[in-house]
Amino acid sequence: MGDIVIQVNDLRKSFKANHVLKSVSFEIRRGEIFALLGSNGAGKTTIVNILSTLMKPDGGNASICNYDVVHQPEKVRQSISLTGQYAAVDGILTGLENLVLIAKLRCVKNSNAVAVNLLKRFGLGEATDKRAAVYSGGMTRRLDIAMSLIGNPDVIFLDEPTTGLDPEARIEVWKTVKELSNSGTTILLTTQHLEEAEQLADKIAILHGGNIIANGTLDELKKLFPPVKKEYIEKQPTLEEIFFAIIGAGKAEAQ
Amino acid sequence: MKNTLILFLRLMKHIQRSPETIMSAMVQPILIMLLFVYVFGGAIKASLPDGVNYVNFQLPGILVMAIAYNTSYTALRMFSDKGKGIFNRLNSMPINRSSTLWAHVFASIVSSLLSLAMVFAAAFIIGFRSNANILEWLAVAGILATLSLALTWVAVIPGLIAKTTDGASFLAFPLVFLPLFSSAFAPTETMPAALRIFAENQPLTPIVETVRSLINCEPTGNDIWIALAWCVGIMVVAWIFAMRVYKRQT
Ligand SMILES: Nc1ncnc2c1ncn2[C@@H]1O[C@H](COP(=O)(O)OP(=O)(O)OP(=O)(O)O)[C@@H](O)[C@H]1O
Ligand SMILES: [Mg+2]
Numbered sequence: 001m002g003d004i005v006i007q008v009n010d011l012r013k014s015f016k017a018n019h020v021l022k023s024v025s026f027e028i029r030r031g032e033i034f035a036l037l038g039s040n041g042a043g044k045t046t047i048v049n050i051l052s053t054l055m056k057p058d059g060g061n062a063s064i065c066n067y068d069v070v071h072q073p074e075k076v077r078q079s080i081s082l083t084g085q086y087a088a089v090d091g092i093l094t095g096l097e098n099l100v101l102i103a104k105l106r107c108v109k110n111s112n113a114v115a116v117n118l119l120k121r122f123g124l125g126e127a128t129d130k131r132a133a134v135y136s137g138g139m140t141r142r143l144d145i146a147m148s149l150i151g152n153p154d155v156i157f158l159d160e161p162t163t164g165l166d167p168e169a170r171i172e173v174w175k176t177v178k179e180l181s182n183s184g185t186t187i188l189l190t191t192q193h194l195e196e197a198e199q200l201a202d203k204i205a206i207l208h209g210g211n212i213i214a215n216g217t218l219d220e221l222k223k224l225f226p227p228v229k230k231e232y233i234e235k236q237p238t239l240e241e242i243f244f245a246i247i248g249a250g251k252a253e254a255q
Numbered sequence: 256m257k258n259t260l261i262l263f264l265r266l267m268k269h270i271q272r273s274p275e276t277i278m279s280a281m282v283q284p285i286l287i288m289l290l291f292v293y294v295f296g297g298a299i300k301a302s303l304p305d306g307v308n309y310v311n312f313q314l315p316g317i318l319v320m321a322i323a324y325n326t327s328y329t330a331l332r333m334f335s336d337k338g339k340g341i342f343n344r345l346n347s348m349p350i351n352r353s354s355t356l357w358a359h360v361f362a363s364i365v366s367s368l369l370s371l372a373m374v375f376a377a378a379f380i381i382g383f384r385s386n387a388n389i390l391e392w393l394a395v396a397g398i399l400a401t402l403s404l405a406l407t408w409v410a411v412i413p414g415l416i417a418k419t420t421d422g423a424s425f426l427a428f429p430l431v432f433l434p435l436f437s438s439a440f441a442p443t444e445t446m447p448a449a450l451r452i453f454a455e456n457q458p459l460t461p462i463v464e465t466v467r468s469l470i471n472c473e474p475t476g477n478d479i480w481i482a483l484a485w486c487v488g489i490m491v492v493a494w495i496f497a498m499r500v501y502k503r504q505t
Binding site: 081091101105 | 262343345346
């Protein structure tokens with residue numbers, strides 16, 4: 001168990017009469033993948049925005065690497081990287097130019113080499129010099145995540161990283177997230193996709209009605225909600241398993 | 256400062272790579288100039304004193320229009336950066352936040368200056384001539400640069416607050432049409448009373464008149480100070496307002 005990297009305490013935020021966050025508290029340890037589950041409008045993006053210093057909370061406090069997000073935002077920004085809910089890539093620039101831009105802003109040496117490596121790693125080698133506007137949704141998302149990795153931030157926020165991706169692209173993203181976490185990066189991921197949380201997360205928190213109503217490992221959550229009755233049924237393949245069986249992608253084994 | 260430059264160069268790539276920006280911000284003012292000189296010019300000349308070079312007469316209005324067209328694209332570029340989450344990404348990075356805004360401002364001014372240079376070149380081809388000395392030219396450059404800075408700050412506001420692309424361009428729209436309702440293209444004497452009062456007192460009129468006097472080597476009188484006061488006034492008010500909007504959003 002690593003030390004605590006993200007500490008959120010009694011965080012509150014309202015938009016006029018809309019009390020989005022009532023009292024949100026959680027902590028995330030170094031190298032953990034923390035999944036924040038919640039339906040549309042639950043306030044996931046709001047939490048991510050507050051933690052990435054884009055928005056000020058109404059009350060409570062939050063710190064990242066021991067720096068307060070409200071009072072020491074510059075320090076916080078040194079440690080984080082944001083992949084927002086909607087891919088923030090510049091369509092008029094090429095994939096390479098997008099990455100070089102961020103590398104230069106983060107004062108990374110050999111920005112070009114770093115960018116080329118990332119493009120290869122994310123399977124975008126072919127599209128290096130194509131404008132990002134012509135990328136598919138999955139390619140755009142991969143470029144977007146690649147942009148967030150530049151400068152090796154300690155903490156990465158991924159706001160619904162796989163929404164709108166096909167199952168194959170989703171598994172690609174999952175693989176990347178796992179690799180990142182193995183290399184010690186702390187990841188806060190929001191999702192509406194239950195399976196994504198199951199697949200990836202070390203800890204899962206459920207945000208509902210402005211509060212975290214459950215928080216723990218998958219096993220802990222399962223214990224909280226024991227099966228009401230036992231049923232013995234023939235196991236049916238899930239649609240996902242069928243999909244992969246038909247397209248014959250060996251990638252399904254990644255699960 | 257270094258980050259402002261990096262982000263500025265990114266925006267210059269945008270301008271260079273989008274043909275519609277080049278067409279409407281750089282070429283359109285020239286087409287409008289051709290329209291005034293060759294289509295309306297003959298008729299308008301009748302109400303001007305003898306011997307007036309109409310290319311010289313209408314040029315200041317076209318220059319103002321070119322600045323307005325360019326700054327309206329600034330609003331669109333800012334809106335697009337905001338909508339796509341590029342502002343959010345940049346604002347969560349360890350860079351000075353104001354560099355994002357200043358990069359847009361510089362890109363706006365540089366594109367205006369490029370566009371002005373093209374208008375001057377086109378005007379020269381169709382008969383613009385001036386005996387102005389270096390001081391007068393410096394004064395022209397100073398006024399146009401101040402105006403483009405002022406209108407850029409005006410354009411930042413719709414760029415930040417608009418909810419849709421149409422909104423961003425619609426809010427910048429009046430800037431482009433304002434020069435038409437001034438003494439830029441025709442003398443105000445022939446306009447209906449209400450319009451005339453507006454035309455003679457709106458900020459672009461002293462600006463246009465000053466530039467016209469300077470390029471024609473005529474005394475500017477008080478106009479130059481009124482023009483500068485308007486430019487600086489608009490700039491300061493728009494800047495305060497834009498900064499307030501920007502701070503509230505970040
Ligand atoms: N800037 C804002 N101004 C006003 N209301 C806002 C603002 N941002 C978010 N909200 C409101 O806060 C609530 C939570 O929004 P948020 O985007 O955090 O939800 P979310 O969990 O990310 O939802 P989704 O799954 O749809 O992305 C919504 O009701 C939304 O309308
Ligand atoms: Mg969201």
